Amino acid sequence: MSANVLFITEQLLKDRTGVSTAIDGNKIKPIIKLAQDIFVRPALGSALYSRLQEGVEEDNLTTDERTLLDTYVTDCLVWGTVANLIVPLGYQIFAKGILQKTSEDSSTPSKNDLDSVTQYYQNYAEFYKQELINYLRDNYS
Numbered sequence: 001m002s003a004n005v006l007f008i009t010e011q012l013l014k015d016r017t018g019v020s021t022a023i024d025g026n027k028i029k030p031i032i033k034l035a036q037d038i039f040v041r042p043a044l045g046s047a048l049y050s051r052l053q054e055g056v057e058e059d060n061l062t063t064d065e066r067t068l069l070d071t072y073v074t075d076c077l078v079w080g081t082v083a084n085l086i087v088p089l090g091y092q093i094f095a096k097g098i099l100q101k102t103s104e105d106s107s108t109p110s111k112n113d114l115d116s117v118t119q120y121y122q123n124y125a126e127f128y129k130q131e132l133i134n135y136l137r138d139n140y141s
Contacts, residue, residue: 005053006032007040007069008077016078019085028081031088035080039125040073043132064139072132079124086118 010025013032041049052069055061061069091100 003053004033005057007036007052007056007073008032008081012074013078013081017082019082023089027088028085031084032077032081035077035084035125038084039076039080039129040132043076043129044073044136048136068132068135072128072135076125076128076132079121079128083118083121083125086114086121090114 006029010028010032013019013028014021014023019028044052052061052065052073055065056069089101
């Protein structure tokens with residue numbers, strides 16, 4: 001089993017949010033993995049998390065596991081990914097240091113603006129993470 005099995009796709013993220021379709025998937029996929037590690041794995045626990053990764057990779061999820069992924073994990077992961085995309089899309093690390101990306105036709109947000117937008121989406125992720133945890137508690141067996 002690969003530790004890099006993702007529970008959502010780049011396209012699903014773009015379809016469910018305001019994330020631009022022009023953003024390269026190579027910039028999104030590592031953030032999906034990060035959001036899984038930050039929000040989903042702690043909520044599911046290591047054993048269930050590993051089982052779901054295995055089930056996705058081997059295409060043998062049970063009906064209950066599919067319901068868990070589609071109904072609870074996906075929302076948590078979508079908004080956790082968006083929250084964690086804000087800074088990487090606005091800044092890039094180069095040999096000379098960290099540079100903020102700009103363009104001639106747009107204004108550059110301040111760090112406080114970026115933090116505010118990040119928190120906005122993080123609140124959604126935390127909400128759905130709690131929904132996921134509540135579901136797991138109610139359906140322990």
